[in-house]
Amino acid sequence: MTAIKHALQRDIFTPNDERLLGIVNVCKAGKKKKNCFLCATVTIERPVQVKVVKVKKSDKGDFYKRQQTWELRDLTVVDAKDASKENPEFDLHFEKIYRWLASSTAEKNCFISCIWKLNQRYLRKKVEFVNVSSQLLEESVPSGESQSVAGGDEDALDDYQELSTREEQDIESMMEMCEYAISNAEAFAEKLFKELQVLDGANIQSIMASEKQVNILMQLLDEALGEVDTIEGKLSSYEEMLQSVKEQMDQISQSNRLIQISNTNNGKLLDEIQFLVNYMDLSKGHIRALQDGDLTSSKGIEACINASEALLQCMNVALRPGHEKLLSVKQQQQMFTDLRDTFARRLTNHLNNVFVHQGHDQSSTLSQHTAELTLPKHSPLHRDLLRYAKLMEWLKNTHREKYEGLSRTYVDYMSRLYEREIKDFFEVAKIKMAGTSKEAKNKFATLPRKESTLKQEPESLHGSSGKLTGSTSSLNKLTVQGSNSRRSQSSSLLDMGNMSASDLDVADRTKFDKIFEQVLSELEPLCLAEQDFISKFFKLQQHQTVMPPLAQPETEELDGSTASRIPPQNDHRHSSSEKDMVRLMMNKIFQSIETELNSLIALGDKIDSFHSLYMLVKMSHHVWTAENVDPASFLSTTLGNVLVTVKRNFDKCILGQIRQMEEVKIPKKTKVGILPFVTAFEEFAELAETIFRNAERRGDLDKAYVKLIKAVFVNVEKVANESQKTPRDVVMMENFHHIFSTLSRLKISCLDAEKREAKHKYTDHLQSYVINSLGQPLEKLNHFFEGVESRVAQGVREDEVSYQLAFNKQELRKVIKEYPGKEVKKGLDNLYKKVDKHLCEEESLLQVVWHSMQDEFIRQYKHFEDLIGRCYPGSGITMEFTIQDVLEYFSSIAQSH
Secondary structure, three states: HHHHHHHHHHHHHHOOOOEEEEEEEEEEEOOOOOOOOEEEEEEEOOOOEEEEEEEEEEOOOOOOOEEEEHHHOOOOEOOOOOOOOOEEEEEEEEEOEEEEEEEHHHHHHHHHHHHHHHHOOOOOOEEEOOOOOOOOOOOOOOOOOOEEEEEHHHHHHHOOOOOHHHHHHHHHHHHHHHHHHHHHHHHHHHHHHHHHHHHHHHHHHHHHHOHHHHHHHHHHHHHHHHHHHHHHHHHHHHHHHHHHHHHHHHHHHHHHHHHHHHHHHHHHHHHHHHHHHHHHOOOOHHHHHHHOOOOOHHHHHHHHHHHHHHHHHHOOOOOOOHHOOHHHHHHHHHHHHHHHHHHHHHHHHHHHHHHHHHHHOOOHHHHHOOOOOOOOOOOHHHHHHHHHHHHHHHHHHHHHHHHHHHHHHHHHHHHHHHHHHHHHHHHHHHHHHHHHHHHHHHHHOOOOOOHHHHHHOOHHHHHOOOOOOOOOHHHHHHHHHOOOHHHHHHHHOOOOOOOOOOHHHHHHHHHHHHHHHHHHHHHHHHHHHHHHHHHOOOOOOOOOOOOOOOOOOOOHHHOOOOOOOOEEEEEEEOHHHHHHHHHHHHHHHHHOHHHHHHHHHHOOOOOOOOHHHHHHHHHHHHHHHHHHHHHHHHHHHHHHHHHHHOOOOHHHHHHHHHHHHHHHOOOOOOOOOOOOOHHHHHHHHHHHHHHHHOOHHHHHHHHHHHHHHHHHHHHHHHHHHHOOOOOHHHHHHHHHHHHHHHHHOOHHHHHHHHHHOOOOOOOHHHHHHHHHHHHOOHHHHHHHHHHEEEEEEEEOOOHHHHHHHHOOOHHHHHEEEEOOOOHHHHHHHHHHHHHHHHHHOOOOOHHHHHHHHHHHHHHHHHHHHHHHHHOOOOOOOOOOHHHHHHHHHHHHHHHHH
């Protein structure tokens, strides 16, 4: 085992700087015995690492190799199986349990003892030793004493050092001098012992020979001690002399320290005095400006601004602890307070007088300038008042109550001024809108009435909407005059209500549009300028925030009240409260704007319901513009609320058009032609496309188009079904052709599906009318060949039809003779006259229908010839006229008429 231990140390552990301290020959318990060695090792370098290494002999040779390594600190349990009996089995618990069978119990015990000692010396870790004899677990010895590790000397291991090269050479030369050193170790040791004794004797003699020198050295040491005593005496005398000097220096140091403290205190006192003088002293010029400064001139205002800022700095200075107890500081603070109150009172009185004077000044109202639709500009007043903006900020920071009182006074007097100006402005707008002052007053008197009442009054302006719209009574008038031509019907449609067509033409609507645009263009800069002035003069923050676009409410989503739009709250309460204050001030100053706008809108809608289209476009554009400037502004909110009313009027206009369509009645003896509401839709679409070109709210018009076109389709069907004089197919064909032409010309993208549907209906009813009409010119011939086709359908062979009594060749010749060319042409001429009587002149479909009838007649002619060829083969029977004759008949008839 010793040879194996040395071999393992040399081959495996020495190259890795490790020392082998314990070894046991083992094999795995319960399995086929394959011997290996468990080795307990420590590293040479510090800190020491203790490991358990499994070493196994290689299968390919006689050398050993390291197979597995565990750190001793990972060991938790050592189980010896039995403490009282000899048992070579034991377990080591690392990350799992390893069961081993040692070659002998003695080796097992020796290895377990080595593990215990290594744990005690290096790890001090609580490793549990189970079923191990207490004799093996020796108590650990005190530090510094040697411990036996696996039968070896651990101190020797700790102090072990390898021989140097020179030491190896000396040992080798000494052993060469003694040839029997290896063969006879005892003789070699005895020789070395004798040589050691000789060296010891020589050392003793050398020590004895140096005794004389020692005595001389002792004598010199005694003399040196005497000199030291002399020096110590002199040092003591010097120390007594310096003691008095030290006391004097201490006194001088103490006096210097007191002087330094005094100088420091004087410096600090001077700093405090300079601080108070610099920061709490107000110049006489500032005091005079605060007490008697001129608040009307620019220089005086500038002096007051500088003085107020200096006063505010003095009052807001951060006093140091103890300053407030000084009498002079208290007096100075009281003086500052008196100056602040005095100047705040002077400033408040002056600005109150300015506000009152401006509020009572009526020289700029519109009552004296009714010829121009403009609002007076307040920029001079704003420019003069903005000179006091810094003083208002000072007042806001020092006297909040006076600041709020001034803002209330400004709002009160300016609201009166603006109310007069806006009232006069809208009065002029209404007069211009109505045409004359007298007419405007009559219209204003009817504004508060309900719409239903207005429609019933004979003097109402809402009775018509130009030639584009018409009330039920006007359409009833149209039915009475149904015997006239389509032109007379259009003229009657113009005579709706009590207003003439010239009053409601495009020029009048353009005039209204310009007036409404002028009103909005005047209000917009007025409101923006006032809001900007309020925020600057009263020092109120205005933060623009991104808001969602204005909702476009449907009619059914609107209630009777005006919807309010509240901008989102700002994250900062202070800025949010200031924005709310600006909004409240603007609402009070311009409280009449929304009411006056609604009144103007009601008048415009009353004059002509189609004015709502103009107002919707203009109002939407101004709302969009206002939101881009400031989404939370008063103007944006107010115009948004008014836009809801305009949208409601627009929806009412569309519903009124639909209701008029539903109420149309056509007299029984009147030719229908193009229905009035179809023409009205065409004119409405032309006007709307002109108005809504590049408009922001195109979606509202598209929705209205869809509702109107559906109502047109439904009511055309309804009138066609009720018509007695004009065939249903003609009513459908003409009106849907007109609708298709209108949609094709205007190119309204949202109605592409309806355009295709109108074309389909027109084509179907044209074909139906042609087929139904052509059955009459060759009526008997038609009946004869229908009978032939029915016999063939019943199973009679085509070449046997001529043997049928009712359909023989003689009957066929008889029927054909009844329709010579002259008779056919006469019948076609009568048919042309009848078609001409059915169709209206406006749509110009006569030639289209006549050409379709020609094609259909030729198709029937070819069909008859085909039946004759198949059912009467070889008979030589032909029609009395040819296709060329038919073409000439149709052409000559068309040219003659």
